[in-house]
Amino acid sequence: xxxxxxxxxxxxxxxxxxxxxxxxxxxxxxxxxxxxxxxxxxxxxxxxxxxxxxxxxxxxxxxxxxxxxxxxxxxxxxxxxxxxxxxxxxxxxxxxxxxxxxxx
Amino acid sequence: xxxxxxxxxxxxxxxxxxxxxxxxxxxxxxxxxxxxxxxxxxxxxxxxxxxxxxxxxxxxxxxxxxxxxxxxxxxxxxxxxxxxxxxxxxxxxxxxxxxxxxxxxxxxxxxxxxxxxxxxxxxxxxxxxxxxxxxxxxxxxxxxxxxxxxxxxxxxxxxxxxxxxxxxxxxxxxxxxxxxxxxxxxxxxxxxxxxxxxxxxxxxxxxxxxxxxxxxxxxxxxxxxxxxxxxxxxxxxxxxxxxxxxxxxxxxxxxxxxxxxxxxxxxxxxxxx
Numbered sequence: 091x092x093x094x095x096x097x098x099x100x101x102x103x104x105x106x107x108x109x110x111x112x113x114x115x116x117x118x119x120x121x122x123x124x125x126x127x128x129x130x131x132x133x134x135x136x137x138x139x140x141x142x143x144x145x146x147x148x149x150x151x152x153x154x155x156x157x158x159x160x161x162x163x164x165x166x167x168x169x170x171x172x173x174x175x176x177x178x179x180x181x182x183x184x185x186x187x188x189x190x191x192x193x194x
Numbered sequence: 195x196x197x198x199x200x201x202x203x204x205x206x207x208x209x210x211x212x213x214x215x216x217x218x219x220x221x222x223x224x225x226x227x228x229x230x231x232x233x234x235x236x237x238x239x240x241x242x243x244x245x246x247x248x249x250x251x252x253x254x255x256x257x258x259x260x261x262x263x264x265x266x267x268x269x270x271x272x273x274x275x276x277x278x279x280x281x282x283x284x285x286x287x288x289x290x291x292x293x294x295x296x297x298x299x300x301x302x303x304x305x306x307x308x309x310x311x312x313x314x315x316x317x318x319x320x321x322x323x324x325x326x327x328x329x330x331x332x333x334x335x336x337x338x339x340x341x342x343x344x345x346x347x348x349x350x351x352x353x354x355x356x357x358x359x360x361x362x363x364x365x366x367x368x369x370x371x372x373x374x375x376x377x378x379x380x381x382x383x384x385x386x387x388x389x390x391x392x393x394x395x396x397x398x399x400x401x402x403x404x405x406x407x408x409x410x411x412x413x414x415x416x417x418x419x420x421x422x423x424x425x426x427x428x429x430x431x432x433x434x435x436x437x438x439x440x441x442x443x444x445x446x447x448x449x450x451x452x453x454x455x456x457x458x459x460x461x462x463x464x465x466x467x
Contacts, residue, residue, distance in 0.1 A: 133362065139369070140234035141260045144208060147237070156213070164238040169440055172238070173362070 103181045103188075104128060110149045111136065111177070118142060128178030150184070157191035158184050197261075198254075200280035202268070206261035207254045207281070208233055210245045219248040220315065220457055221287050225256070225278065227297030228383070229340065229370040232260030235296060235439055240446035247450055249292075254281055256299070258377050269379035271325050271386035274302040275309055282313075290315035290399075292453045296438045298333075298383075301325050307397045308389055316456040318402045318449045320438045323414050325388040334384030337374070345374040394421050400459075401425040402452040404445050406433035426452075 108126040115121050115136060124136065132138045138146075147160035163183050164172055197204045211218055222244055224236040233253035244251045255262035257277055258269065282291065292315050295303035300322025307314040308324070323329055344351045348371050356364040374380050401422050405412040407429050415427035428448050430441050438445050 137365070139232075139365070140238065141232040141255070144232075144234050144237050145261070159242070161210070161237055162242045165240075165242045165442070 100181055100185050103184050104177070106153060107150075107177060107181060107184065110146065110153065114138075114142060114145055114149065118145075126177055128176065128181060130177045132175050132177070133173050154184060154188065155191075158187045198281060198284055200277060200284050202277075202280070203257055203263040203265050205254050205257065205263070205277065205281055206233070207252065207285070208237055208241075209250070209252050209285075210241060211250045212245055212248050216248060218250045220292055220453065221250040221252060222292040222294060222453060223252045223254075223278070223282070223287075223303075225254075225293065225295040225299030225302050226259070227299050228256075228379075229259075229373055230366040231296065231299070234260070236294075239439055239442035240294075240449065243443075243446050244450065247454075249453070252282075252285065252287070252291075256302075258373055258379060264373070264376060266376065267378040267382065269377055269382035271301060271305055271383065271388075273382070274298075275305045278302060278306055279310070289313075292316045292318070292456065294318040294320065294449055295322055296320045297322050297435065301329065304394075304397065304401075305389070307399060307401075308393050311397065311399070314399050316400045316402070316452050317397070318404065318452055319418075320404045320445060320449075321406060321409060321411050321435050322403075323411065323418070324394045325386060326391075326394075327388055330384050330386060330388050337380040337383060340370060340374050341380045345371045345380075391421055395423065398423055400452055400456050402448060403427035404437065404448055405429050406435060406437035406441075407431035408434045409437070411435070 111126050112124060115124050119137070130136060132143065143160070143164070150158050150160050196207050196209070198207045224233065224241065226233055226235050233255050236253050241251050241253060256274060258264040290313055293303035293306060295301065295318070297320070300319035301324065303317050304319060304324040307317050344367060348368070351371070352364050352368060355367050401418070401424060403415055403418050403425065405415055405427065412429050415429060419425050419427055430437050430444055433440050
Protein backbone atom coordinates (compact mmCIF):
# COMPACT_ATOMS: atom_id res chain seq x y z
CA UNK A 91 0.00 0.00 0.00
CA UNK A 92 1.26 3.44 -0.86
CA UNK A 93 1.98 5.11 2.46
CA UNK A 94 3.53 8.33 1.17
CA UNK A 95 3.42 11.25 1.49
CA UNK A 96 3.24 10.96 5.30
CA UNK A 97 1.22 13.54 7.16
CA UNK A 98 3.40 14.45 10.11
CA UNK A 99 0.89 16.90 11.47
CA UNK A 100 -0.86 15.75 14.66
CA UNK A 101 -4.35 16.67 13.46
CA UNK A 102 -3.93 14.68 10.27
CA UNK A 103 -2.48 11.70 12.12
CA UNK A 104 -5.33 11.83 14.63
CA UNK A 105 -7.86 11.82 11.79
CA UNK A 106 -6.05 8.88 10.21
CA UNK A 107 -5.86 6.85 13.40
CA UNK A 108 -9.45 7.66 14.37
CA UNK A 109 -10.46 6.27 10.97
CA UNK A 110 -8.47 3.06 11.50
CA UNK A 111 -9.92 2.62 14.99
CA UNK A 112 -13.48 3.28 13.86
CA UNK A 113 -13.07 0.58 11.22
CA UNK A 114 -11.60 -1.86 13.74
CA UNK A 115 -14.33 -1.26 16.32
CA UNK A 116 -17.02 -1.66 13.68
CA UNK A 117 -15.48 -4.84 12.23
CA UNK A 118 -14.96 -6.52 15.59
CA UNK A 119 -17.84 -5.21 17.69
CA UNK A 120 -20.35 -3.81 15.20
CA UNK A 121 -20.21 -0.34 16.76
CA UNK A 122 -20.43 2.53 14.29
CA UNK A 123 -20.88 5.53 16.59
CA UNK A 124 -17.71 5.73 18.66
CA UNK A 125 -16.17 9.15 19.21
CA UNK A 126 -12.39 9.16 19.10
CA UNK A 127 -10.21 12.05 20.25
CA UNK A 128 -6.77 12.59 21.75
CA UNK A 129 -7.91 11.69 25.30
CA UNK A 130 -9.78 8.51 24.29
CA UNK A 131 -8.30 5.45 26.01
CA UNK A 132 -7.97 2.15 24.17
CA UNK A 133 -8.89 0.11 27.18
CA UNK A 134 -11.70 1.83 29.05
CA UNK A 135 -13.25 4.04 26.37
CA UNK A 136 -12.92 1.81 23.31
CA UNK A 137 -13.04 -1.47 25.27
CA UNK A 138 -10.35 -2.90 23.01
CA UNK A 139 -8.76 -6.19 24.01
CA UNK A 140 -5.05 -6.79 23.58
CA UNK A 141 -5.70 -8.92 20.49
CA UNK A 142 -7.44 -5.88 18.93
CA UNK A 143 -4.21 -3.94 19.45
CA UNK A 144 -2.41 -6.61 17.40
CA UNK A 145 -4.88 -5.91 14.59
CA UNK A 146 -4.32 -2.16 15.04
CA UNK A 147 -0.58 -2.73 14.81
CA UNK A 148 -1.05 -4.32 11.38
CA UNK A 149 -3.28 -1.46 10.23
CA UNK A 150 -0.70 1.11 11.37
CA UNK A 151 2.07 -0.69 9.50
CA UNK A 152 -0.11 -0.84 6.39
CA UNK A 153 -0.79 2.89 6.64
CA UNK A 154 2.63 4.24 7.64
CA UNK A 155 5.11 1.53 6.74
CA UNK A 156 7.78 -0.06 8.90
CA UNK A 157 8.95 3.08 10.69
CA UNK A 158 5.82 2.99 12.86
CA UNK A 159 6.30 -0.10 15.02
CA UNK A 160 3.43 -0.30 17.47
CA UNK A 161 4.65 -3.57 19.00
CA UNK A 162 8.03 -2.05 19.88
CA UNK A 163 6.31 1.09 21.18
CA UNK A 164 4.17 -0.95 23.58
CA UNK A 165 6.94 -3.38 24.47
CA UNK A 166 8.84 -0.43 25.93
CA UNK A 167 5.99 0.35 28.35
CA UNK A 168 5.03 -0.88 31.78
CA UNK A 169 1.85 -2.92 31.94
CA UNK A 170 -0.06 -0.11 33.71
CA UNK A 171 0.98 2.38 31.05
CA UNK A 172 -0.53 0.17 28.36
CA UNK A 173 -3.80 -0.04 30.27
CA UNK A 174 -3.92 3.78 30.45
CA UNK A 175 -2.77 4.34 26.86
CA UNK A 176 -4.60 7.15 25.02
CA UNK A 177 -5.08 7.77 21.32
CA UNK A 178 -3.15 11.03 21.86
CA UNK A 179 -0.05 9.18 23.02
CA UNK A 180 -0.14 6.98 19.93
CA UNK A 181 -0.61 10.05 17.73
CA UNK A 182 2.48 11.66 19.32
CA UNK A 183 4.47 8.47 18.74
CA UNK A 184 3.41 8.25 15.09
CA UNK A 185 4.19 11.94 14.46
CA UNK A 186 7.65 11.62 16.01
CA UNK A 187 8.38 8.35 14.15
CA UNK A 188 7.43 9.91 10.83
CA UNK A 189 9.55 13.00 11.55
CA UNK A 190 12.54 10.82 12.47
CA UNK A 191 12.06 8.78 9.32
CA UNK A 192 11.70 11.94 7.24
CA UNK A 193 14.89 13.42 8.70
CA UNK A 194 17.06 10.36 8.15
CA UNK B 195 -4.02 -10.05 10.17
CA UNK B 196 -2.73 -13.26 8.67
CA UNK B 197 -5.07 -16.23 8.71
CA UNK B 198 -3.36 -19.53 7.92
CA UNK B 199 -5.42 -22.51 6.76
CA UNK B 200 -4.09 -25.63 8.48
CA UNK B 201 -6.68 -27.92 6.87
CA UNK B 202 -9.15 -28.44 9.67
CA UNK B 203 -9.42 -24.74 10.54
CA UNK B 204 -7.84 -21.33 10.10
CA UNK B 205 -5.43 -19.95 12.68
CA UNK B 206 -4.44 -16.33 13.25
CA UNK B 207 -0.67 -16.07 12.88
CA UNK B 208 1.77 -13.18 13.34
CA UNK B 209 5.36 -13.61 12.19
CA UNK B 210 8.12 -11.08 12.66
CA UNK B 211 11.84 -11.25 12.03
CA UNK B 212 15.02 -9.22 12.19
CA UNK B 213 14.80 -5.97 10.30
CA UNK B 214 17.06 -4.47 7.66
CA UNK B 215 17.65 -7.84 6.05
CA UNK B 216 19.83 -9.20 8.83
CA UNK B 217 20.22 -12.99 8.78
CA UNK B 218 17.84 -15.24 10.69
CA UNK B 219 19.64 -17.45 13.23
CA UNK B 220 16.68 -19.67 14.16
CA UNK B 221 12.92 -19.94 14.45
CA UNK B 222 11.12 -19.51 17.76
CA UNK B 223 7.44 -20.40 18.12
CA UNK B 224 5.49 -18.77 20.95
CA UNK B 225 2.45 -20.60 22.33
CA UNK B 226 -0.01 -18.79 24.61
CA UNK B 227 -2.20 -20.01 27.47
CA UNK B 228 -5.85 -20.99 27.99
CA UNK B 229 -9.16 -19.14 27.93
CA UNK B 230 -8.20 -15.50 28.48
CA UNK B 231 -4.89 -15.55 26.62
CA UNK B 232 -3.86 -14.86 23.01
CA UNK B 233 -0.73 -14.20 20.98
CA UNK B 234 -0.98 -10.57 22.14
CA UNK B 235 0.76 -11.65 25.37
CA UNK B 236 3.89 -12.16 23.28
CA UNK B 237 3.37 -9.63 20.52
CA UNK B 238 3.62 -6.65 22.86
CA UNK B 239 6.18 -8.14 25.29
CA UNK B 240 9.06 -10.41 24.28
CA UNK B 241 8.48 -10.82 20.52
CA UNK B 242 10.07 -7.53 19.35
CA UNK B 243 13.25 -8.27 21.32
CA UNK B 244 13.41 -11.84 19.98
CA UNK B 245 13.14 -10.53 16.41
CA UNK B 246 15.79 -7.88 17.10
CA UNK B 247 18.04 -10.68 18.40
CA UNK B 248 17.94 -12.32 14.96
CA UNK B 249 15.12 -14.80 15.41
CA UNK B 250 12.24 -15.60 13.06
CA UNK B 251 9.36 -15.26 15.56
CA UNK B 252 6.13 -17.18 14.93
CA UNK B 253 3.10 -16.43 17.13
CA UNK B 254 -0.37 -17.92 16.71
CA UNK B 255 -3.72 -17.95 18.45
CA UNK B 256 -4.74 -21.41 19.63
CA UNK B 257 -7.98 -22.77 18.21
CA UNK B 258 -10.94 -21.02 19.82
CA UNK B 259 -8.73 -18.19 21.11
CA UNK B 260 -7.89 -14.68 19.94
CA UNK B 261 -8.70 -14.28 16.24
CA UNK B 262 -8.37 -17.95 15.31
CA UNK B 263 -11.42 -19.96 14.33
CA UNK B 264 -13.47 -21.52 17.11
CA UNK B 265 -14.56 -25.05 16.18
CA UNK B 266 -16.99 -26.55 18.72
CA UNK B 267 -14.66 -29.41 19.59
CA UNK B 268 -11.12 -30.75 19.31
CA UNK B 269 -9.53 -29.19 22.40
CA UNK B 270 -7.47 -32.03 23.87
CA UNK B 271 -3.74 -31.55 24.33
CA UNK B 272 -3.09 -33.88 21.38
CA UNK B 273 -5.35 -31.68 19.23
CA UNK B 274 -3.25 -28.68 20.29
CA UNK B 275 -0.05 -30.51 19.34
CA UNK B 276 -1.61 -31.58 16.00
CA UNK B 277 -2.54 -27.94 15.27
CA UNK B 278 1.02 -26.78 15.98
CA UNK B 279 2.43 -29.50 13.75
CA UNK B 280 0.03 -28.63 10.92
CA UNK B 281 0.82 -24.93 11.29
CA UNK B 282 4.61 -25.44 11.08
CA UNK B 283 4.11 -27.70 8.04
CA UNK B 284 1.91 -25.07 6.42
CA UNK B 285 4.46 -22.33 7.15
CA UNK B 286 7.19 -24.59 5.70
CA UNK B 287 9.27 -24.31 8.85
CA UNK B 288 11.71 -27.17 8.52
CA UNK B 289 14.24 -28.35 11.03
CA UNK B 290 14.28 -27.90 14.79
CA UNK B 291 12.48 -24.92 16.32
CA UNK B 292 12.75 -23.24 19.69
CA UNK B 293 9.42 -23.50 21.49
CA UNK B 294 8.22 -21.10 24.17
CA UNK B 295 4.98 -21.73 26.02
CA UNK B 296 3.13 -19.73 28.62
CA UNK B 297 0.99 -21.76 31.04
CA UNK B 298 -1.03 -24.27 28.93
CA UNK B 299 1.01 -23.18 25.90
CA UNK B 300 4.07 -24.66 27.62
CA UNK B 301 2.23 -27.93 28.12
CA UNK B 302 1.58 -27.99 24.36
CA UNK B 303 5.22 -27.07 23.64
CA UNK B 304 6.54 -29.81 25.91
CA UNK B 305 4.11 -32.34 24.44
CA UNK B 306 5.33 -31.39 20.97
CA UNK B 307 8.95 -31.93 22.04
CA UNK B 308 8.05 -35.34 23.52
CA UNK B 309 6.27 -36.38 20.32
CA UNK B 310 8.74 -34.90 17.80
CA UNK B 311 12.12 -34.88 19.58
CA UNK B 312 14.12 -34.25 16.40
CA UNK B 313 12.08 -31.16 15.59
CA UNK B 314 12.72 -29.17 18.75
CA UNK B 315 15.94 -27.35 19.62
CA UNK B 316 14.84 -26.01 23.04
CA UNK B 317 11.74 -25.60 25.17
CA UNK B 318 10.99 -22.68 27.49
CA UNK B 319 8.16 -23.28 29.93
CA UNK B 320 6.81 -20.08 31.49
CA UNK B 321 4.56 -20.80 34.47
CA UNK B 322 3.98 -24.18 32.95
CA UNK B 323 4.53 -27.92 33.28
CA UNK B 324 4.44 -31.12 31.21
CA UNK B 325 1.11 -32.96 31.04
CA UNK B 326 0.97 -35.43 33.94
CA UNK B 327 -1.96 -37.13 35.67
CA UNK B 328 -1.67 -34.50 38.44
CA UNK B 329 -1.73 -31.72 35.85
CA UNK B 330 -4.88 -33.15 34.21
CA UNK B 331 -6.59 -33.45 37.55
CA UNK B 332 -5.68 -29.88 38.54
CA UNK B 333 -6.87 -28.50 35.18
CA UNK B 334 -10.06 -30.55 35.56
CA UNK B 335 -10.76 -28.80 38.87
CA UNK B 336 -10.04 -25.35 37.46
CA UNK B 337 -12.14 -25.91 34.33
CA UNK B 338 -14.97 -27.40 36.38
CA UNK B 339 -15.07 -24.17 38.40
CA UNK B 340 -14.94 -22.13 35.19
CA UNK B 341 -17.97 -24.03 33.87
CA UNK B 342 -20.12 -24.08 37.01
CA UNK B 343 -19.18 -20.78 38.67
CA UNK B 344 -18.59 -18.65 35.57
CA UNK B 345 -19.87 -20.02 32.26
CA UNK B 346 -23.27 -21.09 33.58
CA UNK B 347 -23.58 -18.41 36.25
CA UNK B 348 -22.30 -15.50 34.21
CA UNK B 349 -24.30 -12.45 35.45
CA UNK B 350 -23.60 -13.16 39.12
CA UNK B 351 -19.99 -14.14 38.48
CA UNK B 352 -19.29 -11.02 36.41
CA UNK B 353 -20.90 -8.75 39.00
CA UNK B 354 -18.65 -10.25 41.68
CA UNK B 355 -15.53 -10.08 39.50
CA UNK B 356 -16.22 -6.47 38.50
CA UNK B 357 -16.66 -5.46 42.15
CA UNK B 358 -13.66 -7.38 43.47
CA UNK B 359 -11.21 -7.65 40.58
CA UNK B 360 -12.16 -4.75 38.33
CA UNK B 361 -13.51 -4.06 34.90
CA UNK B 362 -10.65 -5.55 32.88
CA UNK B 363 -10.70 -8.89 34.66
CA UNK B 364 -14.47 -9.04 34.20
CA UNK B 365 -14.08 -8.44 30.48
CA UNK B 366 -11.53 -11.26 30.24
CA UNK B 367 -13.85 -13.50 32.25
CA UNK B 368 -16.72 -12.79 29.86
CA UNK B 369 -14.57 -13.99 26.95
CA UNK B 370 -13.53 -17.09 28.89
CA UNK B 371 -17.15 -17.90 29.74
CA UNK B 372 -18.12 -17.69 26.08
CA UNK B 373 -15.27 -19.97 25.00
CA UNK B 374 -16.15 -22.48 27.73
CA UNK B 375 -19.83 -22.53 26.74
CA UNK B 376 -19.27 -22.62 22.97
CA UNK B 377 -16.78 -25.49 22.91
CA UNK B 378 -15.87 -28.83 24.49
CA UNK B 379 -12.63 -27.33 25.85
CA UNK B 380 -13.74 -27.74 29.47
CA UNK B 381 -14.11 -31.49 29.20
CA UNK B 382 -11.47 -32.12 26.50
CA UNK B 383 -8.42 -30.78 28.32
CA UNK B 384 -8.75 -32.81 31.53
CA UNK B 385 -9.37 -35.90 29.34
CA UNK B 386 -6.08 -35.37 27.47
CA UNK B 387 -3.53 -38.15 27.14
CA UNK B 388 -0.69 -37.40 29.57
CA UNK B 389 3.02 -38.26 29.74
CA UNK B 390 4.73 -40.80 31.94
CA UNK B 391 7.85 -39.74 33.87
CA UNK B 392 9.84 -41.86 31.44
CA UNK B 393 8.50 -39.97 28.42
CA UNK B 394 9.09 -36.64 30.14
CA UNK B 395 12.68 -37.65 30.90
CA UNK B 396 13.18 -38.65 27.25
CA UNK B 397 13.01 -34.97 26.21
CA UNK B 398 16.72 -34.35 25.81
CA UNK B 399 16.81 -30.82 24.38
CA UNK B 400 17.59 -27.92 26.75
CA UNK B 401 14.54 -26.98 28.81
CA UNK B 402 14.06 -23.77 30.79
CA UNK B 403 11.38 -23.36 33.44
CA UNK B 404 10.48 -19.80 34.48
CA UNK B 405 8.16 -19.29 37.43
CA UNK B 406 6.77 -16.41 39.47
CA UNK B 407 8.02 -16.58 43.05
CA UNK B 408 4.49 -16.14 44.41
CA UNK B 409 2.96 -18.73 42.07
CA UNK B 410 1.93 -22.23 43.20
CA UNK B 411 3.74 -23.57 40.16
CA UNK B 412 7.16 -22.48 41.47
CA UNK B 413 7.28 -25.61 43.61
CA UNK B 414 7.38 -27.70 40.40
CA UNK B 415 10.87 -26.46 39.57
CA UNK B 416 12.91 -29.06 41.54
CA UNK B 417 10.88 -31.98 40.14
CA UNK B 418 11.30 -30.71 36.59
CA UNK B 419 15.08 -30.51 37.09
CA UNK B 420 15.18 -34.02 38.52
CA UNK B 421 13.21 -35.55 35.63
CA UNK B 422 14.94 -33.85 32.71
CA UNK B 423 18.52 -34.42 31.57
CA UNK B 424 19.11 -30.79 30.53
CA UNK B 425 16.97 -28.39 32.54
CA UNK B 426 17.43 -25.19 34.45
CA UNK B 427 14.77 -23.23 36.27
CA UNK B 428 14.44 -19.60 37.28
CA UNK B 429 12.10 -18.21 39.91
CA UNK B 430 11.32 -14.50 39.59
CA UNK B 431 10.38 -13.02 42.97
CA UNK B 432 7.36 -10.79 43.43
CA UNK B 433 5.30 -12.24 40.59
CA UNK B 434 2.51 -14.75 40.19
CA UNK B 435 1.10 -16.54 37.14
CA UNK B 436 1.27 -13.42 34.90
CA UNK B 437 5.05 -13.17 35.11
CA UNK B 438 5.45 -13.18 31.30
CA UNK B 439 3.47 -9.98 30.89
CA UNK B 440 4.53 -8.31 34.14
CA UNK B 441 8.26 -9.05 33.93
CA UNK B 442 8.63 -9.40 30.17
CA UNK B 443 12.20 -8.07 30.02
CA UNK B 444 13.49 -10.52 32.63
CA UNK B 445 11.59 -13.51 31.25
CA UNK B 446 12.60 -12.69 27.67
CA UNK B 447 16.25 -12.39 28.71
CA UNK B 448 16.26 -15.88 30.25
CA UNK B 449 14.57 -17.38 27.18
CA UNK B 450 17.01 -15.69 24.80
CA UNK B 451 19.95 -16.96 26.88
CA UNK B 452 18.61 -20.52 26.55
CA UNK B 453 18.13 -20.15 22.79
CA UNK B 454 21.58 -18.62 22.31
CA UNK B 455 23.10 -21.44 24.34
CA UNK B 456 21.32 -24.04 22.21
CA UNK B 457 22.39 -22.26 19.01
CA UNK B 458 26.01 -22.14 20.20
CA UNK B 459 25.87 -25.84 21.05
CA UNK B 460 24.98 -26.58 17.44
CA UNK B 461 21.26 -27.00 17.64
CA UNK B 462 20.49 -24.38 15.06
CA UNK B 463 16.72 -24.13 15.06
CA UNK B 464 15.06 -23.75 11.70
CA UNK B 465 16.25 -21.00 9.46
CA UNK B 466 13.37 -21.52 7.11
CA UNK B 467 13.33 -18.20 5.39
